[in-house]
Amino acid sequence: xxxxxxxxxxxxxxxxxxxxxxxxxxxxxxxxxxxxxxxxxxxxxxxxxxxxxxxxxxxxxxxxxxxxxxxxxxxxxxxxxxxxxxxxxxxxxxxxxxxxxxxxxxxxxxxxxxxxxxxxxxxxxxxxxxxxxxxxxxxxxxxxxxxxxxxxxxxxxxxxxxxxxxxxxxxxxxxxxxxxxxxxxxxxxxxxxxxxxxxxxxxxxxxxxxxxxxxxxxxxxxxxxxxxxx
Amino acid sequence: xxxxxxxxxxxxxxxxxxxxxxxxxxxxxxxxxxxxxxxxxxxxxxxxxxxxxxxxxxxxxxxxxxxxxxxxxxxxxxxxxxxxxxxxxxxxxxxxxxxxxxxxxxxxxxxxxxxxxxxxxxxxxxxxxxxxxxxxxxxxxxxxxxxxxxxxxxxxxxxxxxxxxxxxxxxxxxxxxxxxxxxxxxxxxxxxxxxxxxxxxxxxxxxxxxxxxxxxxxxxxxxxxxxxxxxxxxxxxxxxxxxxxxxxxxxxxxxxxxxxxxxxxxxxxxxxxxxxxxxxxxxxxxxxxxxxxxxxxxxxxxxxxxxxxxxxxxxxxxxxxxxxxxxxxxxxxxxxxxxxxxxxxxxxxxxxxxxxxxxxxxxxxxxxxxxxxxxxxxxxxxxxxxxxxxxxxxxxxxxxxxxxxxxxxxxxxxxxxxxxxxxxxxxxxxxxxxxxxxxxxxxxxxxxxxxxxxxxxxxxxxxxxxxxxxxxxxxxxxxxxxxxxxxxxxxxxxxxxxxxxxxxxxxxxxxxxxxxxxxxxxxxxxxxxxxxxxxxxxxxxxxxxxxxxxxxxxxxxxxxxxxxxxxxxxxxxxxxxxxxxxxxxxxxxxxxxxxxxxxxxxxxxxxxxxxxxxxxxxxxxxxxxxxxxxxxxxxxxxxxxxxxxxxxxxxxxxxxxxxxxxxxxxxxxxxxxxxxxxxxxxxxxxxxxxxxxxxxxxxxxxxxxxxxxxxxxxxxxxxxxxxxxxxxxxxxxxxxxxxxxxxxxxxxxxxxxxx
Numbered sequence: 014x015x016x017x018x019x020x021x022x023x024x025x026x027x028x029x030x031x032x033x034x035x036x037x038x039x040x041x042x043x044x045x046x047x048x049x050x051x052x053x054x055x056x057x058x059x060x061x062x063x064x065x066x067x068x069x070x071x072x073x074x075x076x077x078x079x080x081x082x083x084x085x086x087x088x089x090x091x092x093x094x095x096x097x098x099x100x101x102x103x104x105x106x107x108x109x110x111x112x113x114x115x116x117x118x119x120x121x122x123x124x125x126x127x128x129x130x131x132x133x134x135x136x137x138x139x140x141x142x143x144x145x146x147x148x149x150x151x152x153x154x155x156x157x158x159x160x161x162x163x164x165x166x167x168x169x170x171x172x173x174x175x176x177x178x179x180x181x182x183x184x185x186x187x188x189x190x191x192x193x194x195x196x197x198x199x200x201x202x203x204x205x206x207x208x209x210x211x212x213x214x215x216x217x218x219x220x221x222x223x224x225x226x227x228x229x230x231x232x233x234x235x236x237x238x239x240x241x242x243x
Numbered sequence: 244x245x246x247x248x249x250x251x252x253x254x255x256x257x258x259x260x261x262x263x264x265x266x267x268x269x270x271x272x273x274x275x276x277x278x279x280x281x282x283x284x285x286x287x288x289x290x291x292x293x294x295x296x297x298x299x300x301x302x303x304x305x306x307x308x309x310x311x312x313x314x315x316x317x318x319x320x321x322x323x324x325x326x327x328x329x330x331x332x333x334x335x336x337x338x339x340x341x342x343x344x345x346x347x348x349x350x351x352x353x354x355x356x357x358x359x360x361x362x363x364x365x366x367x368x369x370x371x372x373x374x375x376x377x378x379x380x381x382x383x384x385x386x387x388x389x390x391x392x393x394x395x396x397x398x399x400x401x402x403x404x405x406x407x408x409x410x411x412x413x414x415x416x417x418x419x420x421x422x423x424x425x426x427x428x429x430x431x432x433x434x435x436x437x438x439x440x441x442x443x444x445x446x447x448x449x450x451x452x453x454x455x456x457x458x459x460x461x462x463x464x465x466x467x468x469x470x471x472x473x474x475x476x477x478x479x480x481x482x483x484x485x486x487x488x489x490x491x492x493x494x495x496x497x498x499x500x501x502x503x504x505x506x507x508x509x510x511x512x513x514x515x516x517x518x519x520x521x522x523x524x525x526x527x528x529x530x531x532x533x534x535x536x537x538x539x540x541x542x543x544x545x546x547x548x549x550x551x552x553x554x555x556x557x558x559x560x561x562x563x564x565x566x567x568x569x570x571x572x573x574x575x576x577x578x579x580x581x582x583x584x585x586x587x588x589x590x591x592x593x594x595x596x597x598x599x600x601x602x603x604x605x606x607x608x609x610x611x612x613x614x615x616x617x618x619x620x621x622x623x624x625x626x627x628x629x630x631x632x633x634x635x636x637x638x639x640x641x642x643x644x645x646x647x648x649x650x651x652x653x654x655x656x657x658x659x660x661x662x663x664x665x666x667x668x669x670x671x672x673x674x675x676x677x678x679x680x681x682x683x684x685x686x687x688x689x690x691x692x693x694x695x696x697x698x699x700x701x702x703x704x705x706x707x708x709x710x711x712x713x714x715x716x717x718x719x720x721x722x723x724x725x726x727x728x729x730x731x732x733x734x735x736x737x738x739x740x741x742x743x744x745x746x747x748x749x750x751x752x753x754x755x756x757x758x759x760x761x762x763x764x765x766x767x768x769x770x771x772x773x774x775x776x777x778x779x780x781x782x783x784x785x786x787x788x789x790x791x792x793x794x795x796x797x798x799x800x801x802x803x804x805x806x807x808x809x810x811x812x813x814x815x816x817x818x819x820x821x822x823x824x825x826x827x828x829x830x831x832x833x834x835x836x837x838x839x840x841x842x843x844x845x846x847x848x849x850x851x852x853x854x855x856x857x858x859x860x861x862x863x864x865x866x867x868x869x870x871x872x873x874x875x876x877x878x879x880x881x882x883x884x885x886x887x888x889x890x891x892x893x894x895x896x897x898x899x900x901x902x903x904x905x906x907x908x909x910x911x912x913x914x915x916x917x918x919x920x921x922x923x924x925x926x927x928x929x930x931x932x933x934x935x936x937x938x939x940x941x942x943x944x945x946x947x948x949x950x951x952x953x954x955x956x957x958x959x960x961x962x963x964x965x966x967x968x969x970x971x972x973x974x975x976x977x978x979x980x981x982x983x984x985x986x987x988x989x990x991x992x993x994x995x996x997x998x
Contacts, residue, residue, distance in 0.1 A: 028686060219685075
């Protein structure tokens, strides 16, 4: 059975179709989920896509946190449902307290779009299992508020527990603490990442196809966990 | 507040009215009285004043723009021509494309961030009102002297505005231009292009048909922003000591625009809409009068139903408001509920404000009182038309006769190398990545090529690989030397930039930026440029599908260089076959296609090194340009090229430097026989490209050029082991340019000036 991966569309979501394309290219079935519909439609995993949910008003991700679908999602994520938050999706995950810390305005105060080199630091999460630890990948990054911050204790804890899943290499594009590009929860099912793996899934349109690894990782993890038969 | 009704207007014919303050001339006011057979009400006066402004009525340009309608090339791909919100072109496989470029120059100088932001918002609504999904934007920009402190204010604000609005809208920004010239100091140019795609059956037009149908206003609420923006801002030359005009600039909300895109496409695709119109300049006045005059001819509007952001607005202000992110739809009564349900889904407010009738009149009431009763055509289409006087100014003789021949040229290998390094870092040639990296080029996942490539390329159909390419270009210095040729050279460059990536040029849009039409020299430049463009489009078989005129880009007596920005749209059957600009593998052969003559007038070298502008622009053979494009498109389709790059500003030196910087590997090259190194490197002769051909394709390529009788010159090979451009034959010596040094020079200029 093909794994069904939900992609939530909030008003102002922009990369939802791209996330759905990445799911399909990795071999999954994408399922559109609507912010106002408090139902996950029995999907096997969820992607919170990039964009400007609710116009980034108040604070990035702060309003999306209250969308009807999010109540269901938080419960499911706490129950082990795999969730990937990309860019604005990462911001929604921190606002929803599924991940610690916060994303703040880039230190140079400009929006930045570039092909970003990353090092994978953890391949035990459900979204990074197909990578090697230490593997270097190149995927697009595009954000105005991507500076990852948390207090020192939290940062030490993330490092100590191996929950930093990827770090910026060569250039820290937004002032993130300890060059952190992405993190996971303790259980390894919820991952937030600021750069955009869904924009590096085809040679034609992306700098590489390195991003596909996040989506194939999910499918492998689902099979290995016995959620889906291979 | 006292309301000036139609019956008041009839009973008090002598009441003095502020037509001059609203930008209307005395004779224009008189003709309104003649049309109505009475004095206009204050609301009617407001409507006429905005709709008869230069910006909305094209009253100075109309007589010349007609050429785009009369000199139409035979072209089977036009589905919708000039006159609608944007032209529509057939690209095959049932797909159609609409594209248009518009100016937002004056607002962007007054309030750079909002001016640039709302410029994008406006052009995007033009595209969605045709029924198309917007798929990309581009921004041709012109700024004053980069060292002038005000340029920093203007540029950083405009770039932030484009990024702030466009990024939030989810449209990839795939190209455009950034040009610096002191002539734009008080009049920066902010042009915005949007391209959209749709299936043929989804094309929609702006007309109010069907008696009894409802007129629905939806989107953002109407506020006090932009009141008088059209007539006060866009149609009057800036006066250096004039009052501050900030309140007239509109404020944009990209989030609302994003909802409006999704909501509009959903109601259109669900078949809920008979006619649709965006609200831009002149707001409700424009939308209701255009919809009515394009349809059954009559409409009644209950203006007090309009949802307001500011309850104190007067009816005149509501009619003139240019609040952003609003649309108007004509909907059958039985479909209103379904329409409203879609709006509710997207959290978009909507209200029925009017009804289509066959009265032949546009009537507007305000709390039961009639405040407007006019023939809609007289507002929307039958505005004044001026035959402005135009004459070639005497100073053109001086300008054209003072050519670049006496300018000091580099005469040794060392001087050539130094010139190359200097030119690489000039603001016009330097890397624009500091700007373009503030724009999202990846969103939607269909961007095949984006800046700094020659054109922006978008995949339209994921299954078949069908795609489009768009470029915008204009070397305004050429237009200053000869506006007729300058417009044609702009078209040729844009056409070439599309072809160089492998797409076949199909159609043209334009944004004609000029000084005051009340100046006969400016009007002559305009007439020449339009004629040149229309003639060239006819010859090249690429119809003009629409465009925009921006006059009054003038501070005091000083007008900008005539700047006819030309956008060309091309189609490529399989985007996988595109030709990128970076050479790649060792041993690939580097050729120059086209002939290089001693043509330095209006060149970047003359401008940057000598601050010189004089002489005659490069010669242009349109047939040769078409042949070059045929070679570029055929070579791309047949897989002959590994890379190709247009030669334009900065000449072959700049093309080679850009290809090397993009690739990271070097090349061993030689100046061809019969030409000196300086002319070879910096002449800006038209109709040229650098192409790179693999070892096993070169015979086929040369045969193709021979068959087309097109000049081609081998200049060397790619050297994958080298990190530099080695050029032999430079005044008897060789020079070596380190690619990393070029890159450093190229990339540090803009951050140094504006970072």
